């Protein structure tokens with residue numbers, strides 16, 4: 001079956017022109033695929049600058065890849081007809097980090113909901129439009145009478161973001177790409193918005209790409225996870241497998257560095273020493289080699305591809321070079337599994353979901 005959305009060997013390089021040193025490789029040889037009929041939540045995690053937003057903008061068609069292609073139902077986004085582009089914009093919705101930015105402070109919040117209805121002619125009367133809006137607001141746990149008719153500043157950050165979720169829902173999409181949707185919201189409201197996203201996935205069958213620097217919430221709601229490091233996918237697969245038995249040395253470092261129960265701690269910069277240090281920073285090999293305790297000479301020569309270490313996971317590390325490197329078509333299987341159903345209970349705090357991992361997580365490079 002043709003995937004709903006697919007990225008094939010996508011690379012994005014910003015700037016540079018003639019000057020190589022001014023270039024930023026924001027994303028490198030990135031592939032993934034999301035099937036339409038199999039709703040899942042895929043977490044994309046990585047520290048600041050790892051390429052998460054660039055990835056989101058590329059798959060939303062807001063940026064063009066320098067190399068590779070992004071396909072919607074098998075068609076390159078750059079070659080969609082007007083009608084196909086409209087269908088894409090409806091099927092694939094975005095929710096961004098700062099809900100305030102999306103609102104125009106001169107308009108009541110109703111405006112962000114009535115505009116897409118009018119543009120896409122989703123209702124034939126004001127009455128029908130109102131009914132659609134009320135249903136969408138109720139689906140994310142907001143009371144229409146307490147929400148509509150207000151100006152953006154009269155609502156909390158959490159309410160504003162939940163209206164964005166309702167707005168995405170109005171268009172009945174197949175996929176929502178949410179880039180740091182809860183990072184500007186008070187910790188106390190985060191769980192509610194995440195709950196909303198999970199609900200959309202389970203009750204409305206919408207796939208979600210959840211982008212975050214916070215591994216804890218990614219673990220909490222995702223079925224699958226992609227770990228980005230400086231623009232490349234270090235590891236990808238079933239979230240339980242990746243979090244409990246991380247294979248890539250970077251993921252091992254990451255998971256080892258998140259203390260329980262403080263999910264808000266930032267990513268660690270401390271790494272065990274690499275035998276190669278600075279020498280590795282300038283090489284064209286693995287970008288993690290300079291920090292990697294397992295690095296050996298091959299790591300400096302050539303960037304490792306994702307090796308298909310198990311049906312539901314892959315790691316871009318030569319420790320696993322005995323496995324076949326993954327083909328793009330196989331990303332479907334790696335990211336196709338659902339396990340998150342029981343992980344987060346409605347109203348459960350992010351900390352307690354992470355705590356259920358307890359001491360059972362370990363970091364065994366060989367698994």
Ligand SMILES: Nc1ncnc2c1ncn2[C@@H]1O[C@H](COP(=O)(O)OP(=O)(O)OP(=O)(O)O)[C@@H](O)[C@H]1O
Nearest residue numbers: 014015024026047048049050051052053054055213
């Ligand atoms: N328009 C641009 N022009 C030049 N460089 C860019 C542009 N957009 C992003 N970059 C660079 O690409 C890299 C990846 O940026 P990106 O915004 O994708 O990271 P991110 O993972 O979303 O980070 P954060 O967690 O801080 O949001 C960074 O080094 C950034 O400076």
Ligand SMILES: [Mg+2]
Nearest residue numbers: 052053054179
């Ligand atoms: Mg970002």
